[in-house]
Amino acid sequence: QSALTQPPSASGSPGQSVTISCTGTSSDVGGYNYVSWYQQHPGKAPKLMIYEVTKRPSGVPDRFSGSKSGNTASLTVSGLQAEDEAVYYCDSYSGSSNFGVFGGGTKLTVL
């Protein structure tokens, strides 16, 4: 069971949009609509931003959106704000292990 693949870094200027990818296999991301995204600020616990690929928990701004195509899920942050600077992790159910698997994390920098 390998970790999902995320780019180590991403960046954008305030007001711009940025998309972070999360690539797995047909046994995890591609096979199930159970991809979650978490935001983690330094020294803090992660926070759920997206679940079931596209759904937002209450309180999460609609600037955050999720999608999936094939074995790759994506998190898009629109209208970037300074407080969006954080590390983002994807997480998917894996049918091969009947458990979860995280991505390696993407550090988002707001320029």
Place this chain on the structure above:
Amino acid sequence: QITLKESGPTLVKPTQTLTLTCTFSGFSLTTSGVGVGWIRQPPGKALEWLALIYWDDDKRYSPSLKSRLTITKVTSKSQVLLTMTNMDPVDTATYYCAHRDQLERPLAVDIWGQGTLVTVSS
């Protein structure tokens, strides 16, 4: 309001067994669909699933760590325990306790504990 808090030793020696306790409030582990899990994060590194237990005592483990892990629940105390045997310095990490509700937000962690840093060193 759901809260979870991790407790346990901050320092363990190599080969020792680690036992962590997650004490939670605001929900019951007897409610259908509810689960509590453990996730760890080595310093500067990514998150890693360890184990999870559901309301019906269904247990899931990381395939790579399964032989070293045991997760149990003490419903009467609103606690979930994780034991990890044969600790090694590479197991140094912040260990998080996590809440899951399969009926509300399937296969997602909607509430996290603050985390507890465990250092493995002689």
